[in-house]
Amino acid sequence: DLLNSWGSYRYFSGGASLSASIRNAITRKMEGAEESPADSAVDDLFFADKYDQFESEVVKITKGKFEFDDNNILRFNEVLEEDGKSVSFDLNNVSEGLKSFGVMELLLRYRILREKDVLILDEPEVHLHPEWQLEYAKLIVTLQKAFNLRVLITTHSSNFLLALRF
Numbered sequence: 001d002l003l004n005s006w007g008s009y010r011y012f013s014g015g016a017s018l019s020a021s022i023r024n025a026i027t028r029k030m031e032g033a034e035e036s037p038a039d040s041a042v043d044d045l046f047f048a049d050k051y052d053q054f055e056s057e058v059v060k061i062t063k064g065k066f067e068f069d070d071n072n073i074l075r076f077n078e079v080l081e082e083d084g085k086s087v088s089f090d091l092n093n094v095s096e097g098l099k100s101f102g103v104m105e106l107l108l109r110y111r112i113l114r115e116k117d118v119l120i121l122d123e124p125e126v127h128l129h130p131e132w133q134l135e136y137a138k139l140i141v142t143l144q145k146a147f148n149l150r151v152l153i154t155t156h157s158s159n160f161l162l163a164l165r166f
Contacts, residue, residue, distance in 0.1 A: 047115075050146045051108050057142070058105045061135050066102040076102065096127035104139065108147075118150045119143070125160040137163035 059065055064078035064086065076094045077086040091099070107113035121140070125133040137160055144151050155161060 047111070054108060054139070054142065054146065055105055057139060058101050061132070061139075062098055062101050066106055097129060097132055100124060100127060100136065101132075101139070104143070108143075113143075113147070113149070115147050116149070117147070118152065120152045122154050123156065124153065125155060125157050130159075133157070133160055134163050140164060 055065075059079075062078075063081070064076055066074055066076050069075050069088065074091060076089045076091065076098065078089065079086045094102075104113075113119065119140075124136060124140070128136055140151060140153070141164060143149055153164070
């Protein structure tokens with residue numbers, strides 16, 4: 001949310017804006033500029049299958065999906081159950097809990113999070129409704145198994161830890 005307001009902060013060396021640096025890194029990653037030559041079509045097929053399963057779970061839980069609009073601005077598109085149409089929301093109007101699911105899905109969609117990576121989550125349950133805490137724990141376990149991730153979690157919730165055991 002604060003990416004645009006970070007423009008006033010500067011690195012100590014070079015004076016480049018933090019916002020521009022982060023934006024450029026994300027853009028390069030999304031455009032595939034940093035793609036490893038070791039990525040193969042077979043790897044992409046296996047990844048796509050795992051990602052599709054994960055994405056469908058996130059969409060089922062959140063009732064929508066984060067997508068870039070025509071102006072390349074990230075928004076949440078909620079699908080209305082009664083008629084199948086969607087309503088688009090600015091990120092400032094989306095709950096932190098909803099964003100936590102979206103961030104995880106976006107990390108996978110743009111292949112920022114890859115097989116055998118380390119995923120560090122600091123109190124991931126904090127902004128989640130108790131029901132969504134269980135769903136988030138299930139997604140973490142699913143991710144860990146599907147992508148062979150190493151997951152480090154800090155939490156004060158014994159219930160969240162118990163949910164991660166299954």
